[in-house]
Amino acid sequence: MADETTPVAVAPAPTPAAPAKPAEKAKVVAPAYREYPTMPALQVDAMVESNPYVSAAVHNEALGFPGALVDGWEQKAVAKMGELLGKYRSLRVYMDACVHCGACTDKCHYFIGTGDPKNMPVARQDLMRSVYRRYYTLPGKLFPKLVGARDMTKDVLDDWFRYYNQCSECRRCSVFCPYGIDTAEVTMAAKEIMDSVGLGHKYVNEIMGKVHKIGNNLGLPGPALENTLEGLEEDVLEDTGAAVKYPLDVKGAEVLLVTPSADFFAEPHVDSLIGYGKVFHAAGISWTLSSKASEAGNFGMFIGNYEQMQKIALRVREAALELGVKRIVVGECGHAWRVAYAFWNTLTGIGAGASDPFAIQLQKQLDPNYKQPSHICEVTWDLIQAGRLKFNKEANDHRIITFHDSCNVARGSRMGDYAGGQFDIPRNIIRAVANHYVDMSEATTREKTFCCGGGGGLLTDELLDLRVKGALPRMEALNEIVQHNGVNFMATICAICKAQFTKVLPYYGFKMSMVGGVHQLVSTAIVLNNEQ
């Protein structure tokens, strides 16, 4: 069934803001599966037409960036690079350490899908490294040609804007680099530099404006949220006969759940939200959502901007303090979990060791018996182990399930008490609630997982061609177990993965309903206490 690729949609028309862009757009077509996983021959400039929309002045200025490309941007960009070299050891070391060994060249899903050599991680890094060498190393100053150093010119900037927006910051290359060079760090620095001289990506910067203004990425205001949640309660009552609550802004609740805003209305995301509510209901844990922090996502990470990331993260602390909760739990969202798990304690003092008054107050308030923050999968798995949840596994018997590891969970965070818990816990949950589970090829799972093709702030229509091509390695691995094992459901714990696959699966001949959340499966099988 999936052998043929079925091109369907036509990408949207470009806006005038796109730089150096021809007027017509080619039809988006999924690349053919490779018979053997060989690397594509290089196709120089294959993706040179892939440009994201340039952010308008209003969206840049809302974040404190210049509205448009500033005068003297060349010097300013180089100076900004110098500043970042002093602030980020990762960038400092990674600019020097690469030996061009080539180990990463075949690891990027965008390279595999497009064949464009600038999508090889090392080549993507070299877009910046060449400039670094020119201005910050002696050989680059003396013999630029010899060491591949380049001046910061408009051509270079255009390449940055194109190809740093063809990196989903998934960190797969960093797993394989002998020095751990993380292209995501370089991409983030490049985006930070571009934003600082007024060249932003519209999709990402616009969304961050919405978070600050309204509280979530989708711009869903409080009353709409309340309506949605009431609707969910009615639906669940009708389906199950149980009065499961989906509370908003309830002071004194035990758990504050922070989840990607897509969970509030998009399919299949909402099915997982329904699942979280059922878990809390069945375990008798009081919980609440917050209209102030109605978004787990933090696009500040995608643009490498510490201040933005911190500002967005502080909303959660503020909400937790106002609501007086004992625990903070994060819903199914990949990059949000990385920010929450790895960065929240640094950014806002959620966790141990912070000394500002608000963090101290929060630490007094939060229950030290639980990890702060916890992932919803950690919560559910703990409850399952404690025997506090019951399941009718047969309810999932129509599904043959596989699990797609989301990159930020897999390579940027952890769950549970041991390294690799982030791989086992979601799978354990699936096995606890369903009878049929199959893993995809081990070259494409756990820390070697392939990005869905839409992460890192690239989940926007003008990049659809890139997204479809970038999904190729994941689709190949999926196709393999669809053919051999009849898999018909791919579970994942990331809102971006869900949205991306929903859009991209049809290009590869799969049904978009094949993708869903882990808690969607939990929701199907959980046995509720129907009293109350």
Next chain:
Amino acid sequence: MNLLFALLFYVATLILVGGIAYRVYEYAQAPAPLKIPTTPAPTTTGGVVFRMFREVVFFESLFKSNLWIWALGWLFHVGLALVLLRHLRYFTEPVHAIIAFIQPFGMYAGFAMAAGLAGLWARRFLVERIRYISTPSDHLMLALLLGIAVTGLLMKFVMHTDVVAVKTFFLGLMVFEINPLPAHPGLYLHLGMVVLLMIVFPVSKLLHAPGVFFSPTRNQVDNPRETRHLAPWAATLGTKN
């Protein structure tokens, strides 16, 4: 010639040691403001030391990545390590027992080193992806290392030089005495290229050697929920609500 080489070695040593020290200082000074270990990562400091050990000694990530590059790269580096250890005999008197023990292995390690380098260089021509990313300096670096290995092997196995005199020269340098170096074209070439390598080390990709120890994705403990990690510049940012 004796004076020239003596001067070159003094200058090159200063550049090498001073340059690397400066780079290491820079790496150490730059804070890592966020916890970014590539997970799954060790949750204890001991675990990180073990991870770094596997990385530095066995090139673990490279092994997972590409067996060809791993085999050739490891062959070269292990060969180089043995050859370097063997060369300590030209700088110490008496020669330590371990160095004496390594001597026979070190002699043939030169071949492993040269073979590894040749293989790595061949990849720069034969594999399209690697050809694309190679700069002239990548080729020159391999040429330089291979040149050092080949001239060294030539002197060991084909056109011998007076190693006793060479040793006297280097022992002399260490007490600021200049003794005669054998007039041997192979030796001049060998030493000249070594000097060049020492000089370019702190401004080239050879910095991967100290750099790997400072790579946050490899040297950080995965414990962000338990311990707060805060860079000085980040601590000054307002975290008021």
